[in-house]
Amino acid sequence: xxxxxxxxxxxxxxxxxxxxxxxxxxxxxxxxxxxxxxxxxxxxxxxxxxxxxxxxxxxxxxxxxxxxxxxxxxxxxxxxxxxxxxxxxxxxxxxxxxxxxxxxxxxxxxxxxxxxxxxxxxxxxxxxxxxxxxxxxxxxxxxxxxxxxxxxxxxxxxxxxxxxxxxxxxxxxxxxxxxxxxxxxxxxxxxxxxxxxxxxxxxxxxxxxxxxxxxxxxxxxxxxxxxxxxxxxxxxxxxxxxxxxxxxxxxxxxxxxxxxxxxxxxxxxxxxxxxxxxxxxxxxxxxxxxxxxxxxxxxxxxxxxxxx
Numbered sequence: 001x002x003x004x005x006x007x008x009x010x011x012x013x014x015x016x017x018x019x020x021x022x023x024x025x026x027x028x029x030x031x032x033x034x035x036x037x038x039x040x041x042x043x044x045x046x047x048x049x050x051x052x053x054x055x056x057x058x059x060x061x062x063x064x065x066x067x068x069x070x071x072x073x074x075x076x077x078x079x080x081x082x083x084x085x086x087x088x089x090x091x092x093x094x095x096x097x098x099x100x101x102x103x104x105x106x107x108x109x110x111x112x113x114x115x116x117x118x119x120x121x122x123x124x125x126x127x128x129x130x131x132x133x134x135x136x137x138x139x140x141x142x143x144x145x146x147x148x149x150x151x152x153x154x155x156x157x158x159x160x161x162x163x164x165x166x167x168x169x170x171x172x173x174x175x176x177x178x179x180x181x182x183x184x185x186x187x188x189x190x191x192x193x194x195x196x197x198x199x200x201x202x203x204x205x206x207x208x209x210x211x212x213x214x215x216x217x218x219x220x221x222x223x224x225x226x227x228x229x230x231x232x233x234x235x236x237x238x239x240x241x242x243x244x245x246x247x248x249x250x251x252x253x254x255x256x257x258x259x260x261x262x263x264x265x266x267x268x269x270x271x272x273x274x275x276x277x278x279x280x281x282x283x284x285x286x287x288x289x290x291x292x293x294x295x296x297x298x299x300x301x302x303x304x305x306x307x308x
Contacts, residue, residue, distance in 0.1 A: 017047030024089035044088040052078055052092045058214060059094035065129025065209035067136070068101035069120065072128035074137040074207060074215060077105045081117040081124070098124040129209050137205035145182020146242040149173060152262040154271045162285040165252040170288070189224070189231055189249040197231065197249075198224060256288070 007016045014025035021030055021037045024046045030037045042050045052060075060078060067074050080088065082096035098120050100108065108115035129135035149156040156173060163171040172186040182203065189198040197213060199206045207215055207224070214225040224232040233245040247258040257264040263271040265288055 019043040019049070020047030021045055039086070044086050046087075046089045048085075048088045048091060050085065052097070056092045056094050056097070060097045060099060061214055061216075062211060063094055064099040064124065064127045065135055066207055066213065066215040067099060067127070067129035067209070068104055069098045069123040069127040069129075070104045070115075071101060072132060072135045073101035073103075074135050074205065075101055075217075077102065079105055079108065079120065081108075081120040084117065099127075129207075133208060135207045135209055135215075137207075140200060140203045140205045141182040141185065141242075143180055143182050146236075147240045148242070149185075150241055150243045151247075152244070152258050152260060152271060154263060163288060164285065165254060165289050166287070168252040170249070170251045170256065189247065190251070191226075192250045192255075194250070197226060251288075254288075 007018060007020075008014065009016055009023040009026060009028060010031060011028040012023065012026040014023050016023060016030060019040045021039045022028070022045045023030060039045050040047075044050075057078065064076075065072070068076055076099040079098050079100045080092075080096060081098055083089075100120070104115065107113070108117075108120060151171075160174040161172070162169055170187060174184050176182065176184055184202045185200055186202065187200045188196060190196050196208050198208070207213065212227050214228070216223050216225070220235060220237040222232070222234040222236070223230055230246055231249075232247050235243040235245050237243075244258050245260065247256075249256050254265050255267075262269050270288065
């Protein structure tokens, strides 16, 4: 018997996946060398690997609005409901997968299930984020939170820091009222005509999903996309530092970009060109309009220590 014949059902000759323990065509158990095969960890009964292809994940996020279909939270797991994963016969399909937050995932798959596949399917038909027009990430910074923020080549640390234009605040970092709480951050990402994509207020992240928007969190990296183009890239590999690798937004009619080399307004570098650090002893407000006009990177501000 050649190797190819080993992966065919002995009952109906259906070609099997290498890890299959049951034939998806005739439902007969797979027998190899006289022994009935048992399901392999990480594979369905029919041999489909647990890893979901990225393209399918992207479709699921779009269909669910990047949030749990029940409560809209953006910390999610991919849950198979039609069929359940162990009964998956051929391949992963987005129609049978929903995003569930950890609480809802446990309610469905824990030792005492409180959610059924049918209920999840019903929620998938009208996901919370698409019904409400938003998905939320309730605690974007967990205690103790980052000690510093690196935006391009600019490192921000202090009691309260504000980056703004004449009419609009883009970034506010402030100390919490309690010692055990993380720093509080407000910021946003908008499209050119002011349509919001992301909004962060006191560490609650809100996304405004559409068919063009995507949000991916992997380990310490977080990325947001619009039309499959990265609009935000955060790196949290060092728990003490929030590293903004890339960001772009429209603010008060100006196009703001954060890149590795610094912060740009309408294509003009206003911060960067070296290891530039801002340590504020009190509240400091940096007006991006004025800095764009003057380009005086060494300008002295009250209570501010500029270190190159």
